[in-house]
Amino acid sequence: MRWIGILLLTAGIASADMVTPTRTLRPGTVITAADLVLRDAAHPGTFDRVLDVVGQEARVALYAGRPIPFEAIGPPAIINRNQIVPLFFNVGGLSITTDGRALERGGIGDRIRVMNLSSRATLFGFVQEDGSIKVTR
Template sequence: MLARVIFLSFVLASGTALAQDYADGVSGAEAESLVLEAMRAAGIRDGSPMGSIRPFPACDTTPTVAPRGGDWGTAVIRCGDEWSRSMRTRTTYAPQRPAAPLRAAETTGAMVVVLKRNMESGQMISEEDVMLAPSGSRSSPETFSRLEDVIGRRLKSRVTAEQMVFMRHLETDWLIVQGQPVVLKINANGIQVSASGEALEAGELGDIIRVKNLQSQKVIKAIVDGKNSVSIRPNIG
């Protein structure tokens, strides 16, 4: 048995399709060994076959192993033209497929932010994940025209490669969080005066929120104009 394992390792590592005695069939353990060695030879280090309960049919040569569609999530074990069987594996490896070219209708229009790859809910968008592409007829006021507007933000839903990023895809970008200290900016006769405050509500850019002036202890309404910054303007309801 040891000699046979060494022989299988040599065959798969060298890529030489030498005949092997599988006249009695390919057992589940043998099939698992074939798949594991093929994965390792392909550079897949984090996965393993999930095994097969039933033995495979007899084969007059050494079965070959290849990923289905380039994806090692399923390995295909083949005995020439006689038979083929599939075996699921445990691996995080996914093939890198080239991006599909944009259709003619999508090569015009304003440039908008799209994803380069599939991304899941909760993932943070990095500079390497996005690019600008023509919007074609798909333009919307909820899209983004600048990469910096989405970099560093988290997705709240799954977005696929080449799909435009919409505001609804992103978690709320709070510039002010409830309970945080804020800077109160007051314009009086052309002179700006600053004071310390505390946010009583969370807010995005342009939101009107309640804040407490820590000097006077008064609760007032102000407009979010930056990170931890609000401005007080007359006639805010």
């Protein structure tokens, strides 16, 4: 009886799922449910639920049948390279607002490089929901 319990426990662990693309997805592709399939295998550091992947953007090429690593996808980009974006810097009572040029693509919450158009200085900031950049030190 004890062996049956061990076999059932082992079978439950071995039957983990992993999400794989049904076709090769190029970087920048927004992933849909039709692009994914669940496979009966486990691979550490990869997604095991389709809903976690749908609506995300491929950061690198995703090949059919291969598991999708956590770092290979992210939120869809709302800022494109060379786009003019508003920059905001707030610290203490000081608030600076100016325009900048995005040097990278980025989605909400991504940290990207931007160039201040006035000073030509390269800065880093986080993409906000409204498409602006909150500059960090």
